[in-house]
Amino acid sequence: MESEADVDPDLECLDRIAAGDTDAFTELVRRHESQLRGTVLGIVADREICEDVLQEVFLIAYRRLETFRREAPFGAWIYRVAVREALRARTRWRTKWRRWVSIDEIQHLGQDPSSAESESVTEAEDSVLPLLAKLSARERAAIVLHGVEEKTYDEIAEVLGCTSGTVGSLIHRGRAKLEELMRIHETDAASQALPEEG
Numbered sequence: 001m002e003s004e005a006d007v008d009p010d011l012e013c014l015d016r017i018a019a020g021d022t023d024a025f026t027e028l029v030r031r032h033e034s035q036l037r038g039t040v041l042g043i044v045a046d047r048e049i050c051e052d053v054l055q056e057v058f059l060i061a062y063r064r065l066e067t068f069r070r071e072a073p074f075g076a077w078i079y080r081v082a083v084r085e086a087l088r089a090r091t092r093w094r095t096k097w098r099r100w101v102s103i104d105e106i107q108h109l110g111q112d113p114s115s116a117e118s119e120s121v122t123e124a125e126d127s128v129l130p131l132l133a134k135l136s137a138r139e140r141a142a143i144v145l146h147g148v149e150e151k152t153y154d155e156i157a158e159v160l161g162c163t164s165g166t167v168g169s170l171i172h173r174g175r176a177k178l179e180e181l182m183r184i185h186e187t188d189a190a191s192q193a194l195p196e197e198g
Contacts, residue, residue, distance in 0.1 A: 010074035017065065029058050032075060035149060036082045042144030043086035045133050053089050057082045072158075079159045083141050090137045134181055139174035142167050 009031065016024035036057065041050040061078055068077050132140050138160065145156045146167075153164040160167065 008074075011070060014065065014068070014070075014074065025062060028074075032078055033058075036078070038148050039079070039141075039144055040082055040086045042132060042148060043083065043137060043140050044089050045140075049089055050086075053082070053085050057085050060085070076155065076158055079145075080161075083145070083159050087137045087141065090140075132178075135174045135177055139170050139177070142170035143174045143178075146171055 010028065013024045013028040013031075017028070033054065037050060037054060040053050040057075041047065044050050044053060057078065060081055068074060132143070135143070141160060142156055145151045145159060146153075151159070153167045156167045157164045160170075
């Protein structure tokens with residue numbers, strides 16, 4: 001007999017939605033919104049675009065719930081939708097970038113913006129986005145899903161529709177680019193800090 005602990009809350013929500021409970025979809029959105037926001041923001045690198053993409057993702061999810069196959073987790077399904085829509089948005093819009101920071105601050109993208117540290121988190125997000133902006137959309141998606149969401153290569157492969165080997169290549173190549181960009185930035189910053197001769 002299945003215990004309460006074994007019940008998937010997402011599937012329970014889907015059953016309630018199918019029965020006409022509109023509040024259940026709101027609950028489903030609330031359960032996944034925070035993590036999806038970090039992932040989408042890492043890909044599109046713009047807050048307004050991120051919110052637009054999230055609205056589109058949940059609209060698509062609501063319209064296509066009947067296509068969801070219960071053999072796979074709902075979270076993986078909606079992540080695929082979110083990444084796909086974020087990648088599309090990334091090709092449609094051009095964004096503006098501000099300043100450079102350490103690659104380690106990528107981890108801050110996954111934090112809850114409603115926390116007491118929201119201001120510092122916002123600064124970290126704004127400063128890390130220029131680094132990610134230099135990567136291809138798929139490299140960015142792979143790095144955000146792995147570094148922020150802590151998903152495995154297999155999980156990322158399922159979301160991106162590729163092999164785990166390709167995911168490894170995307171992450172390796174993306175990190176190498178980020179490290180090179182940081183070296184260039186540090187060199188430029190050091191040269192600008194030198195006193196003028198004369």
